[in-house]
Amino acid sequence: MINSFLSIISEYQDHFFSFLNLLNSKEKKLFILGDIVEAFTEYSKPFDDIDEELQELTKLLQEAICMGNSIYLDVRVAIGHSEFYAVHLEDVEVEQISIKEYLMIKEKFVDPGNPANILTLDFKPFYERMPAVRDAKNIGAGVEYLNRYLSSQMFTETDKWKNLLFDFMKLHKHNGTQLILNDRVRDTDHLNVNIDKAIKKLEKYEKTDSSEKVKHDLQVLGFEPGLGKDVKEITESLKILDRLFDSPDHIVLGEFISRIPMIFNVAIISPHGYFGQEGVLGLPDTGGQVVYILDQVKALEKALISSLKKSGLNVLPKIIILTRLIPNARDTTCDTRLEKVTNTRNTWILRVPFRKGNPKVIDNWISRFEIWPYLEEFAENASVALKGEFQGKPDLIIGNYSDGNLVSYLLSKKFDVTQCCIAHALEKSKYLFSDLYWKDMDDHYNFSTQFTADLIAINSSDFQITSTYQEIAGTEFSVGQYESHKHFTLPGLYRVENGVNLYHTKFNIISPGVNEKIYFPYTKAEKRISSTKNSITQMLFENSDDHEIFGTLEYPDRIPLFSMARLDKNKNLTALVRWYGQNPEIQKLANIIIVAGQIEASRSSDKEEIDQINYMHHLINKYNLHNKIRWIGKLFRKDEAGEVYRVIADRKGFFVQPGLFEGFGLTVLEAMISGLPVIATKYGGPLEIIQDGKNGFHIDPINDEESANIILDILRKSKEDDKFWDQISKKSIQRVNESYNWKLYSERLLSLSKIYGFWKYITDLETKDSDAYLDIVYHMLFKPRAQNILDKHNSTT
Numbered sequence: 001m002i003n004s005f006l007s008i009i010s011e012y013q014d015h016f017f018s019f020l021n022l023l024n025s026k027e028k029k030l031f032i033l034g035d036i037v038e039a040f041t042e043y044s045k046p047f048d049d050i051d052e053e054l055q056e057l058t059k060l061l062q063e064a065i066c067m068g069n070s071i072y073l074d075v076r077v078a079i080g081h082s083e084f085y086a087v088h089l090e091d092v093e094v095e096q097i098s099i100k101e102y103l104m105i106k107e108k109f110v111d112p113g114n115p116a117n118i119l120t121l122d123f124k125p126f127y128e129r130m131p132a133v134r135d136a137k138n139i140g141a142g143v144e145y146l147n148r149y150l151s152s153q154m155f156t157e158t159d160k161w162k163n164l165l166f167d168f169m170k171l172h173k174h175n176g177t178q179l180i181l182n183d184r185v186r187d188t189d190h191l192n193v194n195i196d197k198a199i200k201k202l203e204k205y206e207k208t209d210s211s212e213k214v215k216h217d218l219q220v221l222g223f224e225p226g227l228g229k230d231v232k233e234i235t236e237s238l239k240i241l242d243r244l245f246d247s248p249d250h251i252v253l254g255e256f257i258s259r260i261p262m263i264f265n266v267a268i269i270s271p272h273g274y275f276g277q278e279g280v281l282g283l284p285d286t287g288g289q290v291v292y293i294l295d296q297v298k299a300l301e302k303a304l305i306s307s308l309k310k311s312g313l314n315v316l317p318k319i320i321i322l323t324r325l326i327p328n329a330r331d332t333t334c335d336t337r338l339e340k341v342t343n344t345r346n347t348w349i350l351r352v353p354f355r356k357g358n359p360k361v362i363d364n365w366i367s368r369f370e371i372w373p374y375l376e377e378f379a380e381n382a383s384v385a386l387k388g389e390f391q392g393k394p395d396l397i398i399g400n401y402s403d404g405n406l407v408s409y410l411l412s413k414k415f416d417v418t419q420c421c422i423a424h425a426l427e428k429s430k431y432l433f434s435d436l437y438w439k440d441m442d443d444h445y446n447f448s449t450q451f452t453a454d455l456i457a458i459n460s461s462d463f464q465i466t467s468t469y470q471e472i473a474g475t476e477f478s479v480g481q482y483e484s485h486k487h488f489t490l491p492g493l494y495r496v497e498n499g500v501n502l503y504h505t506k507f508n509i510i511s512p513g514v515n516e517k518i519y520f521p522y523t524k525a526e527k528r529i530s531s532t533k534n535s536i537t538q539m540l541f542e543n544s545d546d547h548e549i550f551g552t553l554e555y556p557d558r559i560p561l562f563s564m565a566r567l568d569k570n571k572n573l574t575a576l577v578r579w580y581g582q583n584p585e586i587q588k589l590a591n592i593i594i595v596a597g598q599i600e601a602s603r604s605s606d607k608e609e610i611d612q613i614n615y616m617h618h619l620i621n622k623y624n625l626h627n628k629i630r631w632i633g634k635l636f637r638k639d640e641a642g643e644v645y646r647v648i649a650d651r652k653g654f655f656v657q658p659g660l661f662e663g664f665g666l667t668v669l670e671a672m673i674s675g676l677p678v679i680a681t682k683y684g685g686p687l688e689i690i691q692d693g694k695n696g697f698h699i700d701p702i703n704d705e706e707s708a709n710i711i712l713d714i715l716r717k718s719k720e721d722d723k724f725w726d727q728i729s730k731k732s733i734q735r736v737n738e739s740y741n742w743k744l745y746s747e748r749l750l751s752l753s754k755i756y757g758f759w760k761y762i763t764d765l766e767t768k769d770s771d772a773y774l775d776i777v778y779h780m781l782f783k784p785r786a787q788n789i790l791d792k793h794n795s796t797t
């Protein structure tokens with residue numbers, strides 16, 4: 001947090017105003033942070049007395065808008081806190097203005113005809129009465145703070161909280177059977193007495209005893225079998241409960257709630273794309289989210305089974321991944337209603353079709369940007385299907401990405417169960433001015449609908465899981481994905497003064513892992529399948545007449561610069577080819593190997609993919625790269641996808657992720673665990689996954705020349721010094737092993753689900769007004785936007 005914006009600029013008034021005069025003299029009138037820093041560097045050149053404090057201050061200016069002789073500034077004074085200023089150049093005056101005034105200026109800037117009197121959304125009053133993390137560095141550690149808050153409340157308002165906990169424990173049933181307490185315990189005092197009696201009674205038994213006799217003795221005292229699998233576990237649960245009633249603290253509270261068996265049925269929602277287990281990765285809109293969920297459910301099922309076992313319950317939990325059924329599903333299984341997830345005991349993919357709409361649209365894949373009008377009816381039909389499959393309702397609903405999160409909102413409301421949201425990537429940060437110029441982009445992207453859905457999900461969820469810190473709150477000098485929803489305007493439609501509270505205890509960072517069966521270090525020769533290795537080597541490096549492979553390498557022994565991604569604009573794979581094409585020095589040292597989309601535009605139906613395919617061919621022709629690039633436009637099997645990284649690592653290559661923005665970046669983890677050093681974008685997840693220079697490298701993909709130079713420098717270093725590559729490779733493996741792990745992920749997810757379930761239970765009444773507010777946003781803002789899309793689809797012939 002800076003001291004005070006006004007006092008700093010009054011100290012540097014001369015430079016500050018001169019700099020803003022320079023900005024105002026430029027043709028461009030709307031500047032973002034990067035432009036401002038660049039302009040300030042230009043301004044500073046002739047001076048040697050520019051103070052560091054002023055320099056640092058310019059890095060806080062997220063936006064500057066020049067209108068006449070005034071400049072309006074959005075100053076991010078601290079993570080999650082912005083202030084707004086109007087600087088009047090003629091009068092040499094600076095005044096602080098409100099968020100609303102600032103947003104109105106932006107609306108006028110876009111179009112002076114924009115109405116000033118539009119709907120303003122402000123969720124702040126709802127945030128103010130909720131517990132919050134205090135320090136920015138603790139953003140994303142929500143559950144620890146929630147536990148502290150709850151336990152301190154238990155300390156001060158002991159009786160109220162004892163009663164709440166008592167009622168909560170009585171609530172838990174499975175198939176009509178009580179799990180924790182029965183009616184033999186009358187109230188909290190009685191419970192206190194019986195805890196002591198039960199602990200004493202259990203002392204007589206062996207620790208491993210789980211006999212009916214033990215159960216009976218406990219039932220007489222009011223305790224049911226869900227407290228633990230044997231005498232040892234039950235005694236531990238009772239002692240923890242005793243401590244919680246006697247001297248509550250956050251650790252004891254977390255431990256006790258985590259022990260309660262409350263999650264048996266989980267619904268995981270992911271409607272868009274092709275959700276399948278084979279032959280789907282790389283299709284439009286089908287990437288990391290599918291990988292993430294399929295790994296997540298396997299780990300979660302294990303965690304659930306083991307936790308239920310520990311509780312003494314012999315119940316098989318059920319997980320259902322809910323997605324859409326696509327009638328024309330290419331060669332995938334996405335037209336199948338129910339599919340078991342391999343290597344699980346009771347985890348399924350349930351596909352529900354969109355029923356109402358133009359068959360030309362709904363019978364096919366629908367872009368994630370176009371899916372909105374079908375989701376309400378999907379949720380309605382899915383609720384019936386889920387009820388049937390679970391033989392009841394789910395205990396937890398996890399939404400994925402904007403569409404899944406909206407459906408999770410509708411379903412959680414319907415079933416009255418805990419709602420968890422995972423964004424994966426919020427589109428708002430990916431496209432520059434996607435809010436301000438929404439009218440120009442809506443034709444293609446329907447952002448006004450998506451951002452409304454995101455606002456609803458962010459504010460309705462009981463808890464959010466993010467893969468990184470930056471996803472929530474960015475860095476010292478860059479805005480986080482969630483943070484970008486804090487204040488914004490969709491001119492002419494509505495403005496948002498407070499759309500998210502980054503300090504909310506609902507935010508929790510739990511990073512995903514990688515599937516260790518598929519992705520493992522290239523050095524583990526014993527785990528590799530030689531036939532797969534050979535076929536991949538052939539596909540990547542040897543001559544081929546396969547029509548899905550483009551380019552023949554003249555010097556296949558050069559260092560491979562490898563990338564693999566869906567071919568969408570943000571993945572920016574074409575930039576890698578451009579840097580390569582423009583730099584003959586890199587060409588002398590390396591080849592480009594790309595696994596992406598397809599190589600013929602005529603075979604694609606996705607607008608961005610078509611543009612990227614055409615641009616890729618244009619670059620290859622322009623720089624004459626036919627014998628230096630290998631482009632594989634095929635979908636890989638999972639085992640092949642794993643082996644690709646290792647084959648590239650065998651040849652001491654590099655994985656390059658040049659994304660304009662990457663929400664997290666599972667490919668980065670996959671490459672790193674394979675021992676393949678990564679050079680990745682500094683925008684998004686890779687900034688946190690990779691520690692620059694230690695276990696990989698960052699590039700700024702907006703800067704062509706700088707990125708190419710970094711790559712060239714890395715190639716030269718690894719040519720000159722064998723140890724350079726080896727060291728980065730080893731550290732990459734170490735980084736993933738130490739920090740990214742599905743087992744830890746699922747244990748945390750499970751414990752969070754229970755704690756936020758408890759929190760939902762005790763705050764149910766207090767959230768009625770925010771629920772009503774969200775209901776209005778859904779019906780008055782979201783639905784009419786979705787209807788517009790539907791009208792467009794219905795007129796498609």
Ligand code: UDP
Nearest residue numbers: 281282287288289291565566641665666667
């Ligand atoms: N992937 C693949 N084949 C392709 C493109 C991608 O197998 O042609 C896989 C890749 O290995 C990774 C996932 O799809 O597991 C992409 O995840 P990431 O998080 O990197 O990006 P996303 O596609 O989710 O934006």
Ligand code: LCN
Nearest residue numbers: 288424425663664665666
């Ligand atoms: C979506 C993305 O765009 C990626 O960055 C993530 O890695 C993926 O989902 C999984 O969370």
